[in-house]
Amino acid sequence: MQLFTFLSLVGGALAAASTTVTFRLPATHQLPNPFGLPPSTHATLTAAGLRLSAPLTTSNTFVFHNVSTGSYLVDIHCPTHAFPPLRLDVSPSSTSGTSSGTPTEGLKVQAWETYRGNDWDNKGEVLPVLEGGVIEVTKVLGQKNYFSERSTFSVFSILKNPMILLGLVSMAIFLGMPYLVNNMDPEMRAEWEERQKSNPMNSLMGGGASGQPGAANPMANFDMAAFLAGSSSKKDNNGNGNGDSRPEDNGGNGGNGGKGGKESRKKR
Template identity: 60%
Template sequence: MRTTLVTALLSALSLTSASATSGSPQSQQQTTFTLWIPSSPALPNPNALPPSTHATLSSLQQTYTAPLSAANAFAFRNVTPGSYLADVHCGTHAFAPLRVDVFAGKAGGGEKKEAWTGLLVRAWETYRGNDWDNKGAEAPRSGGEYGRFPVRVLGPKEYYIERGSFSIFGILKNPMILMGLVSMVLFLGVPKLIDNMDPEMRAEFEEQQKNNPMNSLMGGGQQAGANPMGNFDMAAFLAGQGSKSEGESSSGGGKKGGKR
């Protein structure tokens, strides 16, 4: 009799726990959403994508894979809550990755107990190497209960680099070549420009060049107010000898002293 009562109690407890589990949110912690490829200038006809195109939804715990359907979409089913990175793998085109967050939606607040209403899905554009908390533009959602998020096409993939060809314009774009050409034009054009100048203007130009203080620095002729250190002989000074002018004055003084 006691065995029968214990068995009945155990069966009642198992049925109660099973009913509680079936009605709890944990049994509904899965959702379905879709990524679809719209037509764009980079991909006018999505139907031209190869059949091997597929999408992955990956996180640290698990990974989902969805093939390309006839409607140019990727359906992810039985997705549990979490934060995922959605990538579209295609051999001909590149797609922008998406950050997809699946989380439980809550209703109510304050002192009332929050009621579980289901799983919500939101997506944002991102790129590899970006901080995970730095979200980009949010992808628009459509499709009602089962969300549909568009995937942006970046453009066709290029596996080959076009061989460079010889171009005279490419050579002229080099900064060193441009500087050389400008210097050559100045070197050859300025003298001809001076020869074709008006005589009075030319005489005025030559007078200005004579009074230019840069002539003394560039090795020009002796002028009034020139640097007195221009005739300084550094080698003779280091050898213990005076300058030429001092030597000549000393030799002249010696002759005068001899005569005296």
């Protein structure tokens, strides 16, 4: 009799030191139909030397029985969707507890979002705990993509390139301009030709000014290096030097010729 009483007391103490925690997946914008999750979806409750697992029920919940006091890491494993990790704390209930915890069978249950790779005390957003230790997981990170779509070839994707569009427009102008000129009014065509002749770019690119076929191109002997250095070209300097020396040499030779003629006349 005494042994039976002792065992009942021990069982009651153990029952009072554990509780049941339920995680529920409601319908959200990221997960509009939780009933479509694969049946292999399950949640794990991990602590030092302890690992509990709960499958997904028909009511979209994960039920963990006999959860004792401690701090746990909650992971929801799903082949199609990714869920954030959670932190679950189960502690003895007290009157000084915070409003985020709900006493359940003598224990207080609290839950937060947590971050992998950070300090365990770095808690995220607080998750509300409903009556009976029910915690709703409303945040879904997104769907998992295991395959990438094969890229397809499309002519429209090439035409969307700005460089291709610019080349097509330039080609259309280049090919269509002769037809436009041939279909112009004779008076308008003559006026257009006169404007083309008076264009200063034609004199630079065509080899001479308008109306002067034999005129030299002023850009033919342009020395870019000398222009950037701030000095005139060597060719121009040599030409100016030779031009200045020739008259003096000719004059000197002419003077010498005159003196020689006078001396020969005197001798005669």
